[in-house]
Amino acid sequence: MFTRKFERRIYIAVAVFLFSGALGVSFGAYILWPSRREADFQPRQPIAFSHKLHTGDLQIECLYCHSQADRSAHASVPPVSTCMNCHAEVQPKDEQGNIRPEIAKILRHWESGTPIRWQKVNDVADFVYFDHSRHIHAGVACQECHGPVERMEHMYRAFGLKMSWCLDCHKREPSEGEPAFARGDATRAPIHCSACHR
Ligand code: HEC
Ligand code: HEC
Ligand code: HEC
Ligand code: HEC
Ligand code: HEC
Structure with a gap:
């Protein structure tokens, strides 16, 4: 149907088109999807919750909201009912006398019984074993791993969750x-592979 020369040109055009497409997609992915390993990742959250206000100014204990941190592998993010312990009463209003929009969102979740979909900030690779409670009981402060939370208006990931980050602390x-x-251990914590890769 086509001449050989023309056929070859079509192949080249298709190859160039696919290659630049792949390049575009990978570049886009690089820009748009911050790696789960990098520091400073700061996803948008459904409600503008401030750790600075609640833990810095109001001095609420971390474990009041993250009540599983000293008991299980996961620290857990609080359910709406924990917010309602205070926000059933504490309902600041704007100049027009309406309940401020971020508080109104909490009340809507409470009335409809739907959970708030907080975006995960820290997410260690699935093939890694990590347990909060062991670290808390060894006296490691939340801030050693999560940074100055009491000054964070909008939560971000303070450290990249790379293997070297875990090991640098364990080797101390x-x-x-x-x-x-x-116990007379030479290092702060285990560094053999099977401690974290089971
Ligand atoms: C009044 C409740 C409350 C208190 C007190 C509180 N937090 Fe939180 N925390 C939240 C909520 C809600 C989120 C999810 C929204 C966000 O990321 O800002 C969260 C998220 C986090 C995250 C990120 C979770 C993730 O997805 O990786 C960390 C880390 C964290 N808190 C640490 C702390 C530390 C450390 C303290 C004490 C200094 C503390 N929090 C006190 C409510 C609280
Ligand atoms: C121990 C009490 C307490 C708990 C628990 C609590 N808050 Fe608050 N929160 C407050 C107080 C006090 C204020 C300041 C109100 C003011 O500005 O008058 C506040 C303010 C806020 C504001 C700012 C409102 C605005 O527009 O100024 C938001 C948003 C908020 N809280 C969200 C939450 C969420 C979400 C939770 C649950 C994860 C929560 N709070 C749990 C006491 C609490
Ligand atoms: C030794 C480091 C370390 C310490 C100490 C630590 N965290 Fe974490 N935290 C992590 C890591 C790593 C993750 C991600 C875990 C995952 O993806 O399974 C995480 C995740 C979280 C999350 C998200 C929910 C979850 O459990 O995955 C919250 C909330 C949190 N931490 C709060 C706290 C609080 C509050 C403290 C102090 C009481 C604390 N952390 C102490 C390393 C630490
Ligand atoms: C800031 C210091 C610090 C960082 C960062 C840290 N750890 Fe640890 N880790 C410790 C200490 C201290 C212990 C010792 C606990 C003890 O003495 O019982 C420990 C113990 C452990 C243990 C053995 C106890 C158990 O639960 O079986 C594992 C597994 C572990 N850490 C995994 C991790 C992983 C995975 C990371 C990185 C995602 C990490 N740690 C980051 C300080 C740290
Ligand atoms: C203290 C915890 C810890 C110990 C001990 C540990 N690792 Fe890891 N390892 C991790 C974490 C966390 C990751 C995930 C890194 C990421 O997502 O970038 C990881 C990732 C890896 C990977 C995937 C490649 C990569 O770097 O992402 C390999 C392979 C690996 N570890 C092998 C080992 C071997 C072999 C040993 C023993 C010499 C070991 N690990 C000891 C925490 C640990």
Whole structure:
């Protein structure tokens, strides 16, 4: 049907088209999807919740809301009912006398019984074993791993969750008073592969 020469041109055109498409997609992905490993990741949240206000100014304990952190692998994000402990009463209004929009959103979730869909900020790779409670009981402060949370208006990921980040801390010499020090361990925590890859 086509001459050989013309056929070859079509192949080249298609190849160039596919190649630039692939390049475009991977570049777009690089820009749009921040890696789960990188620091400073800060997803948009459905409600403008401020850790600075609640933990810095109002001094509410971390465990009041993240009540599983010292008991299980996951710290857990609080359900709407925890917010309602206060916001059933605390309902600041704007100049027109309407309940402020971010508080109104909480009340709508409460009335309809639907959970608030918070976006995950920290997400370690699925093939890695990580347990909060073990770290809390070893005296590691939340801020060592999550940064200055009490100053964060909008939560962000303070450290990239790379293997070297875990290991840098685990390799440190234990300081006096830490469980590892009491046991006479040379490092702060285990560094053998099977501790984190089971
Ligand atoms: C009044 C409740 C409340 C208190 C108190 C609170 N938090 Fe939170 N925390 C939340 C909510 C709600 C979210 C989810 C929205 C967000 O990421 O801002 C969250 C998210 C987080 C996240 C990110 C979770 C993820 O997806 O990776 C971290 C880390 C965190 N909190 C740490 C802390 C620390 C540390 C403290 C104490 C200094 C603290 N929080 C106190 C309610 C609270
Ligand atoms: C221990 C009490 C307490 C708890 C629990 C609590 N808050 Fe608050 N929150 C407050 C107080 C006090 C204010 C300040 C109100 C003001 O500005 O008059 C506030 C303010 C806010 C504001 C700012 C409102 C605005 O527009 O100024 C938002 C948003 C908010 N809280 C969301 C939440 C969410 C979401 C939760 C549950 C994860 C929660 N709060 C849990 C006490 C609490
Ligand atoms: C040794 C480091 C470390 C310490 C200490 C630590 N966290 Fe985390 N946190 C992480 C990692 C890593 C993740 C991601 C876990 C995952 O994806 O399974 C995480 C996730 C979270 C989350 C998201 C929900 C979840 O459990 O996956 C919250 C909320 C949180 N941390 C709060 C806290 C609070 C509050 C404290 C202090 C009481 C704390 N963390 C102490 C490393 C730490
Ligand atoms: C800021 C310091 C620090 C960071 C960062 C840290 N750890 Fe740890 N980790 C510790 C300490 C301290 C212990 C020792 C606990 C003990 O002495 O019982 C520990 C213990 C452990 C244990 C053994 C206890 C258990 O639960 O079986 C595992 C597994 C572990 N960490 C995984 C991780 C992973 C995975 C990361 C990274 C995502 C990480 N840790 C990041 C300080 C840290
Ligand atoms: C303290 C916890 C910890 C220990 C100990 C550990 N790893 Fe990892 N490893 C991780 C974490 C966290 C990741 C995920 C890194 C990411 O998502 O970028 C990882 C990822 C990996 C990967 C995937 C490639 C990569 O870098 O993402 C390999 C392979 C690996 N580890 C092998 C090992 C071997 C071999 C050892 C023993 C010499 C070991 N790990 C010890 C925490 C650990």
